[in-house]
Amino acid sequence: MGDNLLLRHHMARLGLTKTGLARELNVEIERLTGKPGTVSDRTVHNWLTGKSVWPSAKMRISLKAVFGCTGPDLGFTPPAKSRPVPETDVNRRSFIATAIGAAAPAVNAPRRIGAADIERITARFAAVVASDHRHGGRRSIEEQAVAFADEALALQESGSASQRVRQQLYGCAAAFMSSAMWAAIDGRRFDSAIRHHERAAHLASMSGDQGIQFRIWSHAGSLYRHMRRPADALAANDVARGLPITRRDPMFASLAHARHAAIHGLTGDHNAVRHSISRAQDALIRADANVPRPVWLTAHYDQAELESLSLAAFLALGRHEDAEACAHRSLALLRPHMQRSRAITTARLARAQLGQGDLDPAVTTAMGIPAALAEHPRVAGMLDRFGTALRGTAEGSSAVRTWHDFIEDTRRTST
Known part of the structure; x- marks a missing residue:
């Protein structure tokens, strides 16, 4: 001991x-x-x-x-x-066994699957979304979401159900797979994200749920944007934009246009970026806050996220002053629990300041990201690129020395 x-x-x-x-x-x-x-x-x-x-x-x-x-x-x-059983095996088996035990008692016994089962699974989906916002990108979130998708599909075989309930179960499974997909994207595990997308899209097509179909194809647009494949990103996001739900609910339309703006930033199309941001803003203004919407949308998309996506678009275009303005507005509006989003926006703000030649403010901004959040794969990659750009801009400057010393101290502390 x-x-x-x-x-x-x-x-x-x-x-x-x-x-x-x-x-x-x-x-x-x-x-x-x-x-x-x-x-x-x-x-x-x-x-x-x-x-x-x-x-x-x-x-x-x-x-x-x-x-x-x-x-x-x-x-x-x-x-x-x-x-010792590998953690991944324990993780998957235990999640499925525990979740099915809690969500569907006596799952092997013939019974009627109904609204109560859907409600219990939906509550677990809300917990996955909350965990994603707190931690983001973790493989454990991805594995948990896949396990819960398996649970939802297992219920299909556990008893009788109406066609409507069966469609809802497919929708729940698709929702979990879309969360697995996003966790993989956020953790830079792009091959896994593509596999999850294929399964999620298949399940969503059987559910008839346009809300989750929108999420899956909108995520696909983000996936290809992060992979720097703008043509594929625009095509995937066009699927989301073309769903009837975007005509019924301006909130969905706003998110679709905002993500289109971020993708257009990679293509260098200034007019398309401005047009998409304008359409996103108009739609968000028209969206009725009292309309019931999926938890994944209400927990994530608002004016702060619109500003963040606009920031990404302007950074890609090299419009650093516009990008900085968007960053400050996003940071002022972010909800307290969105700590990962705050770190991402702060890293982008540092890059926007660097692009304007404000070396010391840029370094101070980047150093302000908490150490735990700086280890997030997406944030870590952004900070690595910031350091590369800083050295390329002002090699030998005091700002570069400050950043180098900060990184070295951080590494010593973490080892």
């Missing part, structure tokens, strides 16, 4: 105290099981001191959701006489 230094390191990396880690784990356990977690400071203390060396499978899944690491990576030691 000894001190668990690896766990201490990872807690310090995320700035977590014993109480903070216990709180995070209880949230993840509730998302996993549907019941509040009971992790206490004492539980964490026992891990740190080595009194408890191998948490339960449920706890290891929750720890991985928080840290993105397996049990051994966190300093835990499996029992010598048992063969």
